Amino acid sequence: MLKYSLRRLLHSLVTLFMVLTLVFLLMRLLPVEGYYGERADKLTPAQKEAILRKMGLLDPWYVQLRNFYLQLLRGDLGVSVIYRANVPVKEILAAKIPYSVAFGLGALVLSLVAGLAMGIHMAQNKGLFWDKFWTWYVVFINAVPGAVYLLFIQLYGTSITGLPMLFDRYNVRSWILPLVSMSLSGIAANAMWLRRFMVDELNKDYIRLARAKGMSSRAIMVKHVLRNAFVPLANYLPASILFTISGSIYVESLYSIPGMGGLLVTAISRQDNPLVQALVLIYSSLGILGLFLGDVLMAILDPRIRLEKQGGAR
């Protein structure tokens, strides 16, 4: 188990290294304005050169790459240029992450509770009214772009219920709509996958045996189906927990939540290259870490994987 995890972790690190290098090189394709921004106009060529030299952008690319990794190893994510002049990226993120995490975790809990309940309800009523009813919900959320339905939620959510349109962290009521908005797709995804996994499990032979044992459907659902169906679901759970940190782009900007999601859009659209780079780094690392933890969690939950990957037993 430990050996498997270590090997898996090592592989994740290699992937991460390649992702970062690729992104780093891609970033060099961006216009150099990203390092002095709209000041370009006002600066003399000498001033511009000084800035680029100070940021080490005049070095050959491999030196830049080396410096980038050295900097990274020191835990330094660089300094923002345009978004907040001269402010370390770490500081900027430190202010954003709590909001994204709070909303992310809230939405995650909501989408797990509601999504799993919905999934179980669907699987139990497979082919019947409620299954179809919830399926339409899942279809709608999956098919229609968030930008469309979230807009209507904001529009009618605020005008009908009188909930505030702007986020204010001290006003609990202002948390409601963004939280609901953020969980909708998670609910749909959880429900859909849980239903699918449960239906898969329900068709398996061991369920027949469990029935033949004389277990009640309810006991089978709880002790066998749900438990087993939860394993594949658990695979992507760490990823979704980690992704809560990165926040929801739409919802954060719709309700003006000062989280990471909005930050990414702003950083890219305003060409703040060091900030973009740091964000891509974080997003990719979270993604890779999520996959890694998901696999480890799977291995913990599913004894078959544990042995296979260890090259153990049969």
Place this chain on the structure above:
Amino acid sequence: MMTAKEKEVIQAIEEQELFTFAQYDPEAAERTGYSDYSYWRSTIRVFLRNKTAVFLLILMTSLVAFTFIQPYLPGQKDPIKIHIDPNTGLQLRNHPPDKEFWFGTNSIGQDLWARLWSGTRTSLLIAIIVGIWEIVFGTFVGAIWGYVRPLEAFLTEAYNVISNIPTTIILMLIAYILRPSFQTMIIAMCATGWLGMARFVRNQIVIIRDREYNLASRCLGTPTGRIIVKNLLPYLVSVMVMRVALSIPGTIGWEVFLTYIGLGLPLNIPSLGNLLNEGRRVMMAPALRYQLFFPAVVLSVITVSFYVLGNAFADASDPRNHF
């Protein structure tokens, strides 16, 4: 219990006659349990049984057809022409829907009805081009990945790397490095769209490449490429149809997203994303909400329809559902 008819038959035949040997017909023996199974026929049969899907298929076919013939119908307006109010000589701005302008006009007096169909055309065109690229390139990469063993490790690693950079970021960066335009939009979405397809194809190939009939083919000296084309791809055709159907709502979704964050098509090219964005700007004015409402409805109908169709087709093409 014998039916009246049976009684009649039996009475007509002499009892003795009944206990003589019948003519044995080997073909009739084969026929008893014969099933005339054909993959495509069964697929279509199962698909047609799904009433919702059939309805949506008809709806989408007519909608797509209408989208493309709409400009040639009589009495249609130019989607970018700015209409002038004959009384005031001013632009006919925010004119509510009526007989002349079925869906009203936008904030500079362009006909929303014409723009909506023009926008649908643009978005569908993007979606279809991206969808086709997704199949062609995705299948190509997936096939090589799954079948050419020496490249397997390399492609797996390449896939890992690319798929670990969030799609949002790749899309934004590309849309950003290039200037917003029709081509940029397509390039950006093509850059990431094929990943899912490639992995899907690869998985399918890995599952079936070692099946007996392929091993047999290889033993007989059939070249790899031919095995892929002849033995594996037919199996994947239904998968591809499904992926295209499902990629359409996906692509439209990304288009709306890119437009939302300001990296979409230029505003003077109507597209569903642009129309939605235009509508969003006036959504706070109840009288102008029709400008948000119409594009939102059309967009939802299209995306939901293709999504449902894709899934229905996926179900129908699964042999397990054919009995």
Place this chain on the structure above:
Amino acid sequence: MSEPILSARDVVIKFSLRGQTLTAVRGASLDLYEGESVAIVGESGSGKSVFTKSWIGMLDANGWVDSGSILFEGKDLAKFKTEEEWLTIRGKKIAMVFQDPMTALNPLRTIGSQIQETLELHQGLRGQEAKRRTIEILAQVGISEPEMRYRQYPHEFSGGMRQRVVIAIAIACNPRILICDEPTTSLDVTIQAQILELIRKLQKELKVTLVYITHDLGVVANVADRVAVMYAGEIIEYGTVEEIFYDPRHPYTWALLSSLPQLGIKGQPLYSIRGTPPNLFNEIRGDPFAPRNPQALKIDFVKSPPFFQVSPTHYAKTWLLDPRAPKVEPPEIVKAMRAKYERYAV
């Protein structure tokens, strides 16, 4: 003979599949007696599994007992509707062992817990007591080092071992009837014999009524006292093992026996039954085997034959036994078998 412990009469089982109705069992009847061992033989799709599944309410959700009765302990199982009713029978009074042991166990739970679950369910055993009993049962089904095995997962077991576990689960509650649905089909030949032996042994030890379902007449002789042959949802002939093997009367039984490889005659091509069983979606008129039977009578295509008694224990459902029917000789192989038997018997 004493009262049967289970008596199935004219059971008709239907399934609805995508709007069509399929009749899987078309009026099958069978009596089971205390402590005996009955084999139900038939091709796949003949309805043998479905028939027995209806005794413990394990038909798939789209299937139902359309008519007929299944009497067990004074109750008509065919009338059972709710799960609560079935839970009084299933696993407790009638247990079942399935075909594929590889997938029959929950891969994510230990062997021990899966057996123990049954004990806790039906015998009210808890904790250490349940564990002790579980280990006992494991030993009983021939698993060595049961304490260690108790903690292991299914994937750490071979196919034969897993089938032993499945059997252990089935016998854990001392059921009155044990149904084994082709328990050896997916196992290696050598393992098959071990499992058969285990089943025989357990049946004797536990004095349980055994229903053994198989498509392989070859194994029947080893386990069964009585044999019922099923075809297209009907039982077409039943009798003692000897009667079925050495004096079969139904052309289908003949055909089955003729196609047994171990009975084949050297130098002659192995017999195989032409055609396929009827499509159960269609209405079957007359004898369902008629279209495949080279010696079918005209009446076979018109009217379903009744059961004709051959001996007090032997019944067959074919017009050939009708006094009006022409004399038909069984195939060579069957005749050879009978000759061999008579030689030994004398």
Place this chain on the structure above:
Amino acid sequence: MRLARRVLPVLLLGALVLTGCKGAGPAPRKSGDVVGIYSGELTTINYLVTATTAEQSVAANCIDCLVEYDNLGILRPALATSWEVSPDGLTWTFHIRKGVKWLTYQGKEYAEVTAQDWVDAAKYILNPKNASQTADIVYRVIKNAEKYFNGEITDFNEVGVKAKDKYTLVYTLEKPVPYFLSMLTYCPFMPVNGKFLQEVGDKFGTDNEYLLYNGCYIFSVWEPHNQQVFVKNEKYWDAKNVHIPRLIFKFNQEAATLAPELFLRGEITGAGIPTDALDEWMKDPQKSKMVRPAETSFYTYFYAFNFNPKFPAEYEPENWKIAVNNLNFRKAIFHALDRRAALLTTDPYYPERMINNTITPKNFAAYGGKDFTQIGELAEISNRDSFNPELALQYRDKAKQELAGKVKFPVKVMMPYNTGSTSWTNRVQVVEQQLENLLGKDFIDIIPVGFPPTGFLNATRRAGNYALMECNWGPDYADPETYTDPFYPGSNYNWPEMAEGYLEPNGKTKYQNMVDEAKAEVIDIGRRYELFAKAEAFLINEAFVIPYSVGGGGYVATKLEPFTSPYAPFGVSSLKYKGQVVLDKPMSTEEYKAAYEKWLKDREAALQQEAAKAKK
């Protein structure tokens, strides 16, 4: 474009309220807080570096200058209580107000404001490493500053800014600058505490805690992308004229769209009403009472003909080059452009007030009671509409004749626009159809090409990547000279110096010579203005550009009282909340117009009074 409007960070309220009014009331008037929303976060609040309006509005409210404008546009003492200028106009001596304190963001006293603070500021700005975007403003007027900036001299003592003693500041200029006092209301001439600057180093201005305050407000809370809170500085030297206790701005990406609704719900103090939503407000009996026109600004918008086309071959730059050098071709378009139709995309109700017939807007500068736009040939230009279909067609026919065989018709006209701006996108479509319909599609073929907001100007105007394009310019100081900059060689607007047939014997173009002559006149302001007016009239009459409109405008619903905050054609004074109050309900258009009339009269009187004082 010094005050270059940033695409994103437009502090809604800050940008809306560009007016001033009677300041010196005896006691603070009662006022509630200002609550606003904004969609673009500040990059920095380092006022010595930044050149964007939104960022400078922080400094405007937090740091005081030597002098400031009052609500009628008259220069008044601020941190300088009095000043003298030497007869040669080169040496300016300022007497600093005593007892003014630098406060931290928590309101604690840090130090006293002294003359040295202005010297430290100049030293900071003139250090190229600090990459100040307003450095040139300083080094263009202060003696030896440019040399110091370029490293030609290293001793800062040679630069013309000195603290003679604790309360006496002396500026020495390179040459006489008639508008020097007005320049002092701009950020690069704000003070900074040298000790604090050294203490925080690179962090200066990166956050509200890394700034010291001596103005009417203290930036007390800054949660980027969430909210900004400014509280009144109770120790402010002129605290009795600051009435609004707190300014609270909340971030919202969709601020512009949501603001009207939020205003109706009472969540914010004021909102700009987007053109899209204007009908809704105007037609509603309730809402129409709350909406009024917003001020126009001193930004000038014009359509520029590019004489240095660098656009892709598909738009035929060579063809355009020949066509644009034909005066009749230019004049055809000049007279064909229906500016009112185009302006309907910004202001559908009263577009006329936005139309600008000259480059220098009205009410920007005046001499001897005459507005600059009424001087000399500019008077005629100011008083007519350039849109004249008959004339346009006449010029078109002449152009066709003259260009026949030389250019390919229709001439392709590549017209870039910013895809981030709805009204621009709309406008470019309106202009395309209007021009093509009037002049004929066989004459010109206008091709709108969209560019994204980020790096927009770098990709288009600055790169010469356009044929005809809407450009704008904002003043850098209170003198007509500032409006000649875009057209003077070295600028990257439309390169009129490359137009054929305007070269004079000295190797310079006619326009350049005219501007040079005007610039040289620093003593006789009347003559100086005449010369600038002549040059501008030449520029317009030769159709190098088509004057189009002024900036700002639009409509607002706001409870902020208009005409009470400082009024200034240039600089940051107009961004101040000093003097303003939040009313119980918003002014209607009628009330607003009445207030405007009154303000005009007051200003007239104040100007006369000042003129009279000057004569003495």
